[in-house]
Amino acid sequence: MASVEIRNVVKRYGSLEVVHGVSAEIADGEFVALVGPSGCGKSTLLRMIAGLEEISDGAVVIGGDIVNEVAPKDRNISMVFQNYALYPHMTVAENMAFALRLARLPKDEQKKKVGEAATMLGLEGLLDRYPGQLSGGQRQRVAMGRAIVRRPEVFLFDEPLSNLDAKLRVQMRAEIKGLHQRLRTTSIYVTHDQIEAMTMADRIVVMRDGNVEQIGTPLELFDNPRNLFVASFIGSPA
């Protein structure tokens, strides 16, 4: 796995600056939640780490290497989005094998990796189905499967559970957490749900208006929020 370091990262859209020099260090194998109100820059930051969005200033460092100029497919990262974007005309197995096929992995290797991921996610019986024949939770699992087949060094999640109902959300939280405990892949998990962050993350990065307000363990943020914003966001009675 790999550490991720964000060094004074800035994002400007024309003259509008939306991320104002954010820094954070995520250790190898750590699960970090990135939280903050809608529009504070979480997705933008995540997309810059993935290489899907150009960095206006600063650096993203993965496993000790500055990757500002490295193409997304060469960053050894998998991203899971909230709208799972499965290919409707491909089966579950084909969806999961997609990245492996692009990487020209031999067919039998593809099959093996898809099989392993399917077992991990309880998708064994669904490999020949099409996305339209799956429930929301199953689709979300396929999206996870697509991300894990490549065994990336870093997982980036952008509100992956926000389209699911409350009960399923609780179940998927536990599944994602279990997967992390098993694979230990360095994970950055964007959510606007503080309960999700508090229950899943080793540490939490709290953002507001393109800045980092505080970084700490759930307990540190709860016991010692740096200001009223963090306190109210985390839900502690400061």
Ligand code: ADP
């Ligand atoms: P979050 O994920 O925390 O809800 P975003 O990272 O999506 O926030 O957006 C941060 C800010 O950047 C918002 O004010 C949003 O309107 C702005 N923004 C995002 N993408 C663009 C873009 N392509 N052009 C201009 N502004 C953008």
Ligand code: MG
């Ligand atoms: Mg977002």
